[in-house]
Amino acid sequence: MALPTSDSVPFLDLSRHVSPLQEEIEARLARVVRSGCFVLGPEIDQFESTLAQYCGTAHAIACASGSEALLMALMALRLQHGDEVIVPSFTFFATASAVSRLGGTPVFADIDPLSCNISPESVRERITPRTKAIIVVHLYGRAAPMEAFLELAQEFHLPLIEDAAQAIGASAFLAGGEKPVGSMGEIGCFSFYPTKNLGAMGDGGALTTNDDELARSLRLLRGHGMAPRYYHQIIGINGRLDAFQGAVLNVKFPHLEVWTTERENIARRYFDLFAQYRNLEGKISLFPPQTAGRHVWNQFCVRVLQGRRDALRSFLAERKIGTEIYYPLGLHEQQCFSFLGYLPDALPITHKFSREILALPIFPGLSPEEQQIVVENIVAFFEQDDSNKTRGVAV
Numbered sequence: 001m002a003l004p005t006s007d008s009v010p011f012l013d014l015s016r017h018v019s020p021l022q023e024e025i026e027a028r029l030a031r032v033v034r035s036g037c038f039v040l041g042p043e044i045d046q047f048e049s050t051l052a053q054y055c056g057t058a059h060a061i062a063c064a065s066g067s068e069a070l071l072m073a074l075m076a077l078r079l080q081h082g083d084e085v086i087v088p089s090f091t092f093f094a095t096a097s098a099v100s101r102l103g104g105t106p107v108f109a110d111i112d113p114l115s116c117n118i119s120p121e122s123v124r125e126r127i128t129p130r131t132k133a134i135i136v137v138h139l140y141g142r143a144a145p146m147e148a149f150l151e152l153a154q155e156f157h158l159p160l161i162e163d164a165a166q167a168i169g170a171s172a173f174l175a176g177g178e179k180p181v182g183s184m185g186e187i188g189c190f191s192f193y194p195t196k197n198l199g200a201m202g203d204g205g206a207l208t209t210n211d212d213e214l215a216r217s218l219r220l221l222r223g224h225g226m227a228p229r230y231y232h233q234i235i236g237i238n239g240r241l242d243a244f245q246g247a248v249l250n251v252k253f254p255h256l257e258v259w260t261t262e263r264e265n266i267a268r269r270y271f272d273l274f275a276q277y278r279n280l281e282g283k284i285s286l287f288p289p290q291t292a293g294r295h296v297w298n299q300f301c302v303r304v305l306q307g308r309r310d311a312l313r314s315f316l317a318e319r320k321i322g323t324e325i326y327y328p329l330g331l332h333e334q335q336c337f338s339f340l341g342y343l344p345d346a347l348p349i350t351h352k353f354s355r356e357i358l359a360l361p362i363f364p365g366l367s368p369e370e371q372q373i374v375v376e377n378i379v380a381f382f383e384q385d386d387s388n389k390t391r392g393v394a395v
């Protein structure tokens with residue numbers, strides 16, 4: 001593996017985990033070309049059974065993307081016009097847009113400040129007679145507190161959808177032991193967008209469920225509700241996955257565990273590195289590690305305090321160190337949802353964290369030297385910042 005030749009650190013470099021598999025992927029894609037079977041078919045069948053086994057679910061249904069998975073999940077649960085679905089505001093847009101696309105109303109809940117995951121207390125406050133479902137998101141690869149959510153779901157007879165787009169392989173600790181994400185709610189939704197922990201080379205997604213009836217609906221919905229051909233039982237969508245993505249995913253899947261372990265090691269190294277720099281206290285805040293279950297680290301996010309997030313990000317960008325912001329605005333503050341009438345601080349933690357959160361590089365192949373560069377540059381920024389303040393220079 002090529003070591004960094006300069007002090008720059010990319011936010012994400014997919015080539016590092018793909019290059020060793022390139023020949024195998026190309027051969028598998030060539031096989032699909034020759035097979036003439038381009039949509040669904042044996043590659044997808046194989047992928048679905050691997051995924052179901054990995055998640056410990058009775059069924060896995062591959063589909064076109066994580067966004068379509070969320071849409072199909074709500075369609076299978078028969079979301080109607082005017083129904084409310086409680087979702088976090090601090091998540092990717094697709095979690096909520098699926099609700100709106102079906103004429104439902106997303107009801108935004110706040111997050112837990114220790115994990116950035118949707119807060120069970122905040123969800124409880126928002127349950128009304130019109131609530132039809134709850135979508136929990138396992139944000140950044142860390143399982144949401146599923147014990148509390150399963151209790152809520154049972155108490156109010158509400159189906160739980162798990163948006164596990166960022167969390168394949170993560171698990172939560174329940175009374176019965178560790179449970180993989182995607183296996184605890186009625187339906188789990190996954191994304192294989194290239195930046196996710198298991199990435200296709202294009203769009204892809206999947207749904208998991210233990211419910212035979214839901215699985216049947218989801219398969220129907222994926223193909224325009226059609227069975228047999230040109231006889232439409234229900235109104236579905238084109239949510240199919242193509243065989244090329246299935247081929248790539250089948251080559252990559254056996255390596256997911258190794259890549260996930262690498263992400264865990266990278267996260268541990270960040271904790272160790274930050275612990276060496278006491279002078280970052282009050283400037284950078286890390287999220288306490290998960291104590292039970294498995295965090296799969298799709299992102300490593302920190303909070304940048306004292307209003308210095310954007311300045312730090314520019315400083316790092318000038319030094320060619322990549323960072324990202326997940327997410328710069330809560331969904332309740334997005335223009336497209338302004339008609340819902342939320343005030344910015346209606347969800348105070350989401351509002352605050354969207355101005356503080358910063359994602360640092362984490363991906364298979366990121367070297368310890370590169371992590372050192374990232375952290376040293378963060379330290380350098382605050383040293384410069386402090387000396388500017390002492391000298392009274394405007395910053």
Ligand SMILES: *Cc1c(COP(=O)(O)O)cnc(C)c1O
Nearest residue numbers: 065066067092094165166191193
């Ligand atoms: C990526 C993502 C999605 C959407 O998945 P796509 O495959 O890009 O459509 C949905 N929810 C969350 C939390 C995501 O991170």
